[in-house]
Amino acid sequence: MRLRRVIWKLLIFITVSLVLLFIFLNNNEKSENYSDDFITILRNTKEDTTASEEEHKPPLQLINNFDDARQVTSRPLLNLTQFEYLIDNDLCERFKKELTAIIIVTSYVGHDELRAAHRQAISQTKLAEMGMQRVFLLASIPLREHFITQSQIFNEQQRFGDLLQGNFKEAYRNLSYKHVMGLEWAAQRCERAKFIIKIDDDIIYDVFHLKRYLDSLELENLELTKSNEMLCGYVLDDKPVIRNQANKWYVRPDEYHFNNFPSYLSGWLYVTNPRTALRLVNQAYNSPIFWIDDTWITGILREPLKIPLQRLNSWFSANPDFLSCCVRDLKKPIAMECEFYVGPNGGESKLLIEFLHNVEKCYYDECLKRSKEQSLKNTCVGAFKHILPDHGNAEVKMVAMGR
Ligand SMILES: *[C@@H]1O[C@H](CO)[C@@H](O)[C@H](O)[C@H]1NC(C)=O
Numbered sequence: 001m002r003l004r005r006v007i008w009k010l011l012i013f014i015t016v017s018l019v020l021l022f023i024f025l026n027n028n029e030k031s032e033n034y035s036d037d038f039i040t041i042l043r044n045t046k047e048d049t050t051a052s053e054e055e056h057k058p059p060l061q062l063i064n065n066f067d068d069a070r071q072v073t074s075r076p077l078l079n080l081t082q083f084e085y086l087i088d089n090d091l092c093e094r095f096k097k098e099l100t101a102i103i104i105v106t107s108y109v110g111h112d113e114l115r116a117a118h119r120q121a122i123s124q125t126k127l128a129e130m131g132m133q134r135v136f137l138l139a140s141i142p143l144r145e146h147f148i149t150q151s152q153i154f155n156e157q158q159r160f161g162d163l164l165q166g167n168f169k170e171a172y173r174n175l176s177y178k179h180v181m182g183l184e185w186a187a188q189r190c191e192r193a194k195f196i197i198k199i200d201d202d203i204i205y206d207v208f209h210l211k212r213y214l215d216s217l218e219l220e221n222l223e224l225t226k227s228n229e230m231l232c233g234y235v236l237d238d239k240p241v242i243r244n245q246a247n248k249w250y251v252r253p254d255e256y257h258f259n260n261f262p263s264y265l266s267g268w269l270y271v272t273n274p275r276t277a278l279r280l281v282n283q284a285y286n287s288p289i290f291w292i293d294d295t296w297i298t299g300i301l302r303e304p305l306k307i308p309l310q311r312l313n314s315w316f317s318a319n320p321d322f323l324s325c326c327v328r329d330l331k332k333p334i335a336m337e338c339e340f341y342v343g344p345n346g347g348e349s350k351l352l353i354e355f356l357h358n359v360e361k362c363y364y365d366e367c368l369k370r371s372k373e374q375s376l377k378n379t380c381v382g383a384f385k386h387i388l389p390d391h392g393n394a395e396v397k398m399v400a401m402g403r
């Protein structure tokens, strides 16, 4: 009898202990989930849910959602079977107004200063007022990079929410992956955006002019803007393939065997739309990969699709001095319009800030037109160099000049 009672007590004790242990472990797991930023960010970005929604869900559902999300995000990118977003982004889905354009900015992961300049030049809020949004396209941190860590990047995403990061390594030979990642994301996740504007992070661009151009294009050529063959930018015709091995643009014959490239758009800035981007992306999945991204996507992939290129060549200056001179002239008591809307920053990350802060007034009729004598060619410190837009990307320069 006594033995039986002891066994009973022991059993009850063990059961109670087990229940307590279970509750404790469960709680612990939960607090781990929500206290660790790293995990929270990964979860958020993969599941398209906000943290507050997540907290109300029972754990089982969390697991289910996670699996569903994985099926979407673990689709390969071209031949990268292990592709995943380190940071996904649902900013278009969350955007409640009509979305005129999504701006995708290829940005080397270590260029946090340049991204800060873009945000300071025009904030996401102000872009939103213009019906636009911006996202920076990043890859993962390469081994040689010692100035930035992934947790800094997660932090940047938490503060600004404007990053999209793939898990492939930053390298100029990986730019085609980044470019396709951006187009695919924009075409699928920003489907209702009327336009996609692709730029590099070291480019100065007049976003007010772009907005005006796109609005007027819709009025004057609605057919083009709604079509699946819209590509506008700086057209490079018949560029010879570089076969000099010392040149950083050297292309081996087995990579591309013709002597000239088909016409393509400079990757500095071009405009397309989701329908066109989707065709280019599909073509990319069915073609050998070529590492010069703008040439490949807007030239080699475009050609068989017979998508015509719309020339905006007069917008572009390849001379960074011109845009500095524009800023100088825009700051004068009687401001003068700039002749160009797109150009390189010449290594000055803050030039974009000055340019955008000073050029806006021209859209309220507060700037003078330039006469011939006042053209930048005539007035810009005689520094006119004949450089034409070409492939160019911050990342490329970073690698090439070891900056
Ligand atoms: C491109 O990314 C892949 C995947 O991360 C990596 O294995 C490869 O080394 C990168 N390419 C270069 C040239 O670094």
Ligand SMILES: *[C@@H]1O[C@H](CO)[C@@H](O)[C@H](O)[C@H]1NC(C)=O
Binding pocket: 079, 080, 081, 288, 289
């Ligand atoms: C993907 O294709 C490129 C170009 O053909 C090749 O160099 C690379 O090794 C391939 N990468 C993978 C992961 O298969």
